[in-house]
Amino acid sequence: MDKILVGLKRVVDYNVRVRVKSDGSGVETDGVKMSINPFDEIALEEALRIRDRGEAREVVVVSIGPSDAQQQLRTGLAMGADRAILVETSSAPDPLTGARILLEMVNREKPDLVILGKQAIDNDNSQTGQMLAALWGRPQATFASKLALDGTKATVTREVDSGLELLEVDLPAVVTVDLRMNEPRYVKLPDIMKAKKKPLDQIALASLGISTGAVASVTAFEPPQQRQKGVMVSDVAGLVAAMKDKGLL
Amino acid sequence: MVKVLVIAEHDGKRLNASTAKCVACAAAIPGADIHVAVLGENGERVAREATSLAGISKVIQIDNAANAYPVAAVLAPQIAKLAAAYTHILGPSTTFGRDLMPRVAALLNVNQISDIMQVLGSHTFKRPIYAGNAIVTVEAPAGHPVVGTVRMASYRGVDNTGKAATERASIGVELPKHTRFISLQAGKSDRPDLQTASRVVSGGRALGSSENFGIIFRLADAIGAAVGASRAAVDAGFVPNEMQVGQTGKIIAPELYIAIGISGAIQHLTGIKDARTIVAINKDGDAPIFEVADFGLVGDLFKLVPELEQALKS
Numbered sequence: 001m002d003k004i005l006v007g008l009k010r011v012v013d014y015n016v017r018v019r020v021k022s023d024g025s026g027v028e029t030d031g032v033k034m035s036i037n038p039f040d041e042i043a044l045e046e047a048l049r050i051r052d053r054g055e056a057r058e059v060v061v062v063s064i065g066p067s068d069a070q071q072q073l074r075t076g077l078a079m080g081a082d083r084a085i086l087v088e089t090s091s092a093p094d095p096l097t098g099a100r101i102l103l104e105m106v107n108r109e110k111p112d113l114v115i116l117g118k119q120a121i122d123n124d125n126s127q128t129g130q131m132l133a134a135l136w137g138r139p140q141a142t143f144a145s146k147l148a149l150d151g152t153k154a155t156v157t158r159e160v161d162s163g164l165e166l167l168e169v170d171l172p173a174v175v176t177v178d179l180r181m182n183e184p185r186y187v188k189l190p191d192i193m194k195a196k197k198k199p200l201d202q203i204a205l206a207s208l209g210i211s212t213g214a215v216a217s218v219t220a221f222e223p224p225q226q227r228q229k230g231v232m233v234s235d236v237a238g239l240v241a242a243m244k245d246k247g248l249l
Numbered sequence: 250m251v252k253v254l255v256i257a258e259h260d261g262k263r264l265n266a267s268t269a270k271c272v273a274c275a276a277a278i279p280g281a282d283i284h285v286a287v288l289g290e291n292g293e294r295v296a297r298e299a300t301s302l303a304g305i306s307k308v309i310q311i312d313n314a315a316n317a318y319p320v321a322a323v324l325a326p327q328i329a330k331l332a333a334a335y336t337h338i339l340g341p342s343t344t345f346g347r348d349l350m351p352r353v354a355a356l357l358n359v360n361q362i363s364d365i366m367q368v369l370g371s372h373t374f375k376r377p378i379y380a381g382n383a384i385v386t387v388e389a390p391a392g393h394p395v396v397g398t399v400r401m402a403s404y405r406g407v408d409n410t411g412k413a414a415t416e417r418a419s420i421g422v423e424l425p426k427h428t429r430f431i432s433l434q435a436g437k438s439d440r441p442d443l444q445t446a447s448r449v450v451s452g453g454r455a456l457g458s459s460e461n462f463g464i465i466f467r468l469a470d471a472i473g474a475a476v477g478a479s480r481a482a483v484d485a486g487f488v489p490n491e492m493q494v495g496q497t498g499k500i501i502a503p504e505l506y507i508a509i510g511i512s513g514a515i516q517h518l519t520g521i522k523d524a525r526t527i528v529a530i531n532k533d534g535d536a537p538i539f540e541v542a543d544f545g546l547v548g549d550l551f552k553l554v555p556e557l558e559q560a561l562k563s
């Protein structure tokens with residue numbers, strides 16, 4: 001195949017414990033470490049492996065977000081992507097707008113395969129890949145843990161609630177990946193240097209002429225209900241007694 | 250008029266427990282008239298089961314050979330067509346609904362409200378973000394259909410005292426052939442279902458091997474519990490993926506959750522926040538799991554778990 005398009009979203013690093021601001025106006029993101037959404041990193045790793053096996057010619061990474069998302073695209077280039085595109089927006093758009101933007105990138109780049117993360121760990125929406133596939137009128141294979149290409153088709157193993165599902169899709173298609181698909185490589189210093197020379201195009205959202213439709217608005221943020229730390233028991237007998245006391249057994 | 254269409258999840262034979270939970274969420278929308286759509290190859294048996302869901306007024310049975318196995322690209326255009334008569338379309342936040350509903354939403358030109366945990370009004374909902382570290386109130390735009398998935402751990406299914414009628418419908422819409430279901434490799438188990446069990450025993454990386462995981466199964470059997478696992482235990486191949494509990498596994502709300510040799514990473518805790526009681530056994534007294542456990546026991550699981558099994562059996 002010729003080309004694989006991969007989406008990279010800039011999100012708060014998964015190790016950061018996100019907190020709601022005390023005035024309830026949002027979550028605290030000032031000075032917080034930002035990274036590539038972990039699922040997207042796996043998507044990119046898979047695309048790179050396909051290319052490095054000789055099954056694709058080029059891997060293009062796309063991010064939609066603020067100018068700072070260039071950092072994540074540079075990391076993607078350092079991992080091995082050939083080119084990067086940043087569609088610059090003031091903040092990350094809603095999933096439907098994101099899917100429309102990706103569709104525009106698909107129309108320009110004409111990839112044979114789009115690989116995205118199954119969800120972004122900030123808003124946990126898990127919508128963008130499915131929406132892109134719908135708007136594009138192409139197959140979707142979500143929550144994938146294995147991807148095998150065969151000419152004009154792909155066979156995808158999906159992690160579903162009841163086990164593992166095998167789905168066959170015609171290409172081009174959208175695949176969204178789950179965590180067990182692969183383990184992303186670490187970038188080495190020379191790769192970071194090399195990545196600086198790779199092309200990174202910036203496109204202003206306004207130039208795409210995409211209208212953002214009716215968007216759900218967030219009207220309040222609150223911290224989740226905290227569980228209280230309970231009691232420590234000293235042995236099995238104590239544990240059984242405590243559970244019996246609470247009517248659990 | 251608030252008209253809610255709930256998309257039934259089923260395996261061709263039986264209704265999944267997720268559907269009764271979606272109906273419970275739908276019933277919380279003020280003034281809702283609730284219909285349930287059963288899309289299948291021959292959905293008669295499932296549709297009949299659905300008629301007893303309390304609070305619904307109709308079951309719509311849509312039979313089509315293409316619906317033999319749920320493929321999102323095939324189901325979505327049918328649901329989008331049906332949706333014209335409804336103000337709300339709800340599905341479960343299971344892998345079935347999470348795959349399908351955003352595709353429906355895109356066809357209807359709206360964003361989806363994912364993981365609804367509370368209904369505040371016909372267009373106002375609460376949902377978790379950042380792995381449950383924040384809860385947001387979202388307002389869906391007026392004048393557009395609301396498409397949502399229902400967070401399973403937030404609802405108790407409605408009971409089966411209903412007596413709705415079934416209506417058969419056929420939907421004239423072209424269905425794509427570009428996506429083909431090949432097979433489902435489903436774990437077979439006589440144990441209770443992880444997603445609906447009232448008791449769950451989970452094991453983590455500390456178990457060390459799939460043979461050792463046997464002690465988790467034996468403890469679970471002693472108290473009639475379902476078995477879960479941390480991601481580390483699944484990644485290491487001790488148990489299959491469908492047993493993973495957490496942000497990227499199953500989000501569950503049992504009466505009793507026993508976490509054994511699990512450290513309590515935020516992504517794991519996301520999956521058990523709504524458990525009524527959490528019990529933890531870990532050799533590290535500083536493990537984060539103890540911050541949320543109602544009862545904690547520090548020690549070696551290989552000694553304590555068999556002891557606990559004996560104590561609970563007798």
Ligand SMILES: Cc1cc2nc3c(=O)[nH]c(=O)nc-3n(C[C@H](O)[C@H](O)[C@H](O)COP(=O)(O)OP(=O)(O)OC[C@H]3O[C@@H](n4cnc5c(N)ncnc54)[C@H](O)[C@@H]3O)c2cc1C
Pocket residue numbers: 014038039121179452453454455478479480481482493494495496497498499509510511512513514515516517520530531532533536548549550551
């Ligand atoms: C995007 C993302 C999504 C994720 N989603 C999930 C998810 O859905 N579910 C999930 O579980 N994780 C998830 N994770 C992984 C998560 O961050 C942790 O890595 C994982 O939960 C750790 O599993 P664990 O507790 O079994 O292993 P560890 O963290 O290694 O903990 C093992 C524990 O066992 C204890 N122990 C060791 N030996 C013994 C013994 N003999 N007796 C008693 N105790 C012992 C140790 O003290 C330790 O606390 C996700 C991570 C990312 C980045």
